[in-house]
Amino acid sequence: xxxxxxxxxxxxHEPSSPEAQDAGSQALSEALRSSFAIVKIVMGLMxxxxxxxxxxxxxxxxxxVILRFGKPVGxxxxxxxxxxxxxxxxxxxxxxxxxxxxxxxxxxxxxGWYFTTxxxxxxxxxxxxGTTLNPAVDGYVLTADHNIIHxxxxxxxxxxxxxxxxxxxxxxxxxVQNALNNALLFTAASFNVDDILFNRxxxxxxxxxQRVTDLAEQEQLGIVIxxxxxxxxxxxxxxxxxxxxxxxxxxxxxxxxxAHSYENQVTNGASATAVSIIDRAEADRTNYVASITAExxxxxxxxxxxxxxxxxxxxxxxxxxxxxxxxxxxxxxxxSQRADGQPRQLRLLLNREPPAPKQETSPETPED
Amino acid sequence: xxxxxxxxxxGAMLVVIFALxxxxxxxRQSEVAIVTTFGKPTANPITEPGAYFKWPWPIQNxxxxxxxxxxxxxxxxxxxxADSVMIIVTxxxxxxxxxxxxxxxxxxxxVPAAQRTLxxxxxxxxxxVVASHNLSDFVNSDPQQLxxxxxxxxxxxxxxxxxxxxxxxxxxxxxxxxxxxLPESVSATVFTRMTAERQQIINSLxxxxxxxxxxxxxxxxxxxxxVINNATADAIRIKGEGEAASISALKIYEQxxxxxxxxxxxxxxxxSLNQKTTLIFDERTxxxxxxxxxxxxxxxxxx
Numbered sequence: 001x002x003x004x005x006x007x008x009x010x011x012x013h014e015p016s017s018p019e020a021q022d023a024g025s026q027a028l029s030e031a032l033r034s035s036f037a038i039v040k041i042v043m044g045l046m047x048x049x050x051x052x053x054x055x056x057x058x059x060x061x062x063x064x065v066i067l068r069f070g071k072p073v074g075x076x077x078x079x080x081x082x083x084x085x086x087x088x089x090x091x092x093x094x095x096x097x098x099x100x101x102x103x104x105x106x107x108x109x110x111x112g113w114y115f116t117t118x119x120x121x122x123x124x125x126x127x128x129x130g131t132t133l134n135p136a137v138d139g140y141v142l143t144a145d146h147n148i149i150h151x152x153x154x155x156x157x158x159x160x161x162x163x164x165x166x167x168x169x170x171x172x173x174x175x176v177q178n179a180l181n182n183a184l185l186f187t188a189a190s191f192n193v194d195d196i197l198f199n200r201x202x203x204x205x206x207x208x209x210q211r212v213t214d215l216a217e218q219e220q221l222g223i224v225i226x227x228x229x230x231x232x233x234x235x236x237x238x239x240x241x242x243x244x245x246x247x248x249x250x251x252x253x254x255x256x257x258x259a260h261s262y263e264n265q266v267t268n269g270a271s272a273t274a275v276s277i278i279d280r281a282e283a284d285r286t287n288y289v290a291s292i293t294a295e296x297x298x299x300x301x302x303x304x305x306x307x308x309x310x311x312x313x314x315x316x317x318x319x320x321x322x323x324x325x326x327x328x329x330x331x332x333x334x335x336s337q338r339a340d341g342q343p344r345q346l347r348l349l350l351n352r353e354p355p356a357p358k359q360e361t362s363p364e365t366p367e368d
Numbered sequence: 369x370x371x372x373x374x375x376x377x378x379g380a381m382l383v384v385i386f387a388l389x390x391x392x393x394x395x396r397q398s399e400v401a402i403v404t405t406f407g408k409p410t411a412n413p414i415t416e417p418g419a420y421f422k423w424p425w426p427i428q429n430x431x432x433x434x435x436x437x438x439x440x441x442x443x444x445x446x447x448x449x450a451d452s453v454m455i456i457v458t459x460x461x462x463x464x465x466x467x468x469x470x471x472x473x474x475x476x477x478x479v480p481a482a483q484r485t486l487x488x489x490x491x492x493x494x495x496x497v498v499a500s501h502n503l504s505d506f507v508n509s510d511p512q513q514l515x516x517x518x519x520x521x522x523x524x525x526x527x528x529x530x531x532x533x534x535x536x537x538x539x540x541x542x543x544x545x546x547x548x549x550l551p552e553s554v555s556a557t558v559f560t561r562m563t564a565e566r567q568q569i570i571n572s573l574x575x576x577x578x579x580x581x582x583x584x585x586x587x588x589x590x591x592x593x594x595v596i597n598n599a600t601a602d603a604i605r606i607k608g609e610g611e612a613a614s615i616s617a618l619k620i621y622e623q624x625x626x627x628x629x630x631x632x633x634x635x636x637x638x639x640s641l642n643q644k645t646t647l648i649f650d651e652r653t654x655x656x657x658x659x660x661x662x663x664x665x666x667x668x669x670x671x
Contacts, residue, residue: 070396070418092394111547133555135444135456135547142548144509144557150560167397169462170436178439182544188517189507189548193562194569208379219462219542236558241566248570252577259581263588270592274599281603292614295635299620299628306627313670314630321634321654324462325641333648334656346648 007331053090058083061102065166067095072163080162099166105157107173109180112141112151112188114236122161141233142186151188151232153208156178161222168222178219196232197242205230242331299358301331344350390424400435402468403428413468416478433477437541439464440483440492446551449497454554458492458547459523461486462542470537482538486527490543493526506548511527 064081065071066088073079073094080099115137120127129143133140133148140148157176159165165172188196194206209228216223221313234242243250306313326332338344395401398486401414406588415422415435422428463486465471475481490556499544505515524543531538550558621628641647651658 010641023438042539061649067396069417069419070394070399092389095396095458124468131556131559132552133549134552135549139547140433140549142507142550144507146503146507147562148550163397168436170438174439175437178544178546179462181546184544185548190509190510190514192563194645209388215542215544226474231489235559235562236560238566241563245566245569248573252573252580255577255581256584259584261585266585266588266592267545267595270595272596277596277603278606281606285606285613288607288610289613292617296617296620297633298632302631303589303624310626317563317634321638325638326647329645329647331646333646334659335648335650336659344650346616357542 014310024167025211035368038094042239049266050090054087054094055085056088057085058094060099062098062218063162064096065162068093068094072167073349075163075346079158085340099162101159101162101166103158105159105173107155107157107177107180109153109155109184111139111179111181112149112184113210126236131237133235133237143188143193144190147193148235148339149188149193149196150235151230153180153184153228155212155225155229156227157216157223157225159222160224164220164222166327168220172221175219176216176223178230179215179219179221180208180212183208186211192245197234202333203258204232299347302304341359391421392419393429393430394419395432398434398436399432400434400465400468401430402659403430403473409469409472418581418594431468431477433468433471433474434479435465435468437464438479440486444493444547444549445495447495449498449503449506451502451504452499453503454550454551454553455498455506456547457494457498459490459520459543460546461490461524461527461540467535467537472536472537474536482536485536486531486538489527489530490523493523495529497522497526517637518543518628547583578661580644611667617642 016135021158056064057079060083062083064086065079066081066086068089086096114129114133118125139150141151155176171174187204191200191204191207208230209225212228213225216225274338304314335344335346375619393401395414397417399417399422402422403410403422405415405423408428410428422430439460439462441458441460444456445455446454448454459528471482475485486578501515501519504513505519508514520543523541527543530538531540651657651659
């Protein structure tokens with residue numbers, strides 16, 4: 001630019017050789033002008049390139065944070081840039097930090113689990129266990145009653161304070177994992193083996209989750225615990241004896257169920273019998289009262305007749321009753337009066353039942 | 369003159385940019401920086417992120433450190449507890465640089481170097497604290513007696529005290545157990561004991577089941593007998609009520625007891641004379657007295 005300026009001055013000072021000078025200087029100025037235009041374009045392009053270098057993309061499995069002079073732009077969740085195209089000032093003003101985090105983070109704790117590979121996990125096959133557990137290879141936890149069991153946990157969480165989570169920890173997910181390890185260890189140390197495995201499984205899981213939530217808060221991890229799954233099992237070495245306990249428990253329950261059904265049967269039967277006893281008593285009472293009432297009524301009906309002539313009444317009713325009775329009676333024996341008027345003697349052999357054998361037919365022999 | 373001005377502005381901008389590169393440095397969110405003037409650290413480490421001024425080299429130098437919380441776990445080793453049980457304990461910590469001016473000369477800013485020192489301090493603290501506790505302090509179903517957290521805190525304060533007295537410029541944020549296990553040979557003993565415990569549970573389950581079942585059954589039997597007894601008692605009472613009600617009939621009979629007794633006797637006689645009865649009469653019994661004498665209209669002289 002200054003060149004051109006000089007040339008202009010020069011032009012003004014020497015007007016004497018106009019033609020040659022003019023042509024030469026014109027060509028020069030022409031050349032300079034065009035080269036200057038090129039420089040301008042290049043500079044413009046460079047400025048454009050400088051600013052467009054600020055474009056960057058964020059992938060679907062990651063987030064990004066812009067650091068302006070080293071300081072994150074935005075607070076908390078707002079500092080996170082989601083997947084897509086973004087722009088920032090180029091370095092050294094802004095710096096883009098990409099973070100491989102998704103909506104939900106998962107960590108697992110396997111310090112309490114025996115040695116196994118992902119392939120074995122998938123196929124479900126188990127390598128036969130030795131008689132002992134090698135602390136270098138096989139993990140386990142100690143329970144409150146000094147027993148050994150295996151336990152592992154999976155924790156799902158999301159990041160509440162990304163600035164703290166990303167810039168506060170060299171490896172935040174490892175820290176979360178250690179908190180989970182510690183929670184599992186601590187909770188197992190305060191539960192008895194049967195509670196962890198059978199009686200208080202849910203309580204155990206909740207206690208682990210509570211502990212890991214507390215630790216995350218204490219250590220200011222900037223995360224929110226969503227879910228914690230815990231799996232525990234007896235050592236493989238003792239699987240069969242643990243199974244026997246389960247069987248024994250099942251048998252015990254079955255015996256109790258049987259006993260209860262017996263109980264129902266017996267008490268229901270007794271209730272039914274009781275009801276029928278009472279019903280019968282009620283019926284008896286009703287019948288008894290009814291028959292008494294009927295007799296009383298008959299008495300009242302007969303009383304006037306009796307009172308009018310008691311002897312006749314007695315005679316008539318007695319004979320009538322005898323007549324009815326005699327129609328029913330099988331054996332009727334009539335003894336006539338002896339000629340001398342003395343009473344007859346009568347001997348009875350009372351052995352009527354059973355009547356079948358013929359020898360015994362020594363009937364009542366009326367004797368003189 | 370317009371062009372002159374533009375030239376000046378651009379030139380000045382270039383100078384400013386150049387000067388900025390020389391005189392300004394950035395501290396990132398995760399960093400802490402110390403500035404040395406002719407090799408000597410100046411006042412305070414810079415912990416807030418942002419852009420800061422410095423004199424260009426060789427007057428001032430800037431050293432930056434990672435101030436994030438670092439994870440560190442020690443290697444497991446066997447340690448006896450106070451009641452002489454060997455246990456294998458692994459602990460993890462989260463530590464950070466608390467004072468970069470102390471940290472820098474001790475470890476030359478190297479995190480692995482710092483962790484080597486940390487490991488030996490941790491091991492000593494761990495062994496000392498574990499040896500002062502019984503195994504039942506580590507595992508216990510009684511929350512009052514479980515000293516899990518207390519032991520962790522003791523180890524942490526031991527380590528922190530050691531770090532502070534040596535001015536390592538390191539601060540422990542947290543410390544906890546990662547693993548508590550038993551030596552391999554002991555695990556077999558534990559298995560034997562566990563098997564015995566299981567066997568005992570199996571026996572007690574069997575015994576318990578039988579006992580409860582028979583208790584339930586005998587209670588049911590007792591209850592059934594009771595129910596039937598009550599019902600029988602009720603039945604007797606009900607019948608008694610009926611008999612009590614029948615007493616009112618006696619009042620009616622009182623009008624003529626002879627007739628009442630006569631009617632009852634008649635009934636009884638009728639009922640007792642069923643088919644299997646054998647009756648023996650003489651001529652005095654009505655109606656068989658007809659055999660001996662027929663009634664005449666005249667008053668009879670014969671008996």
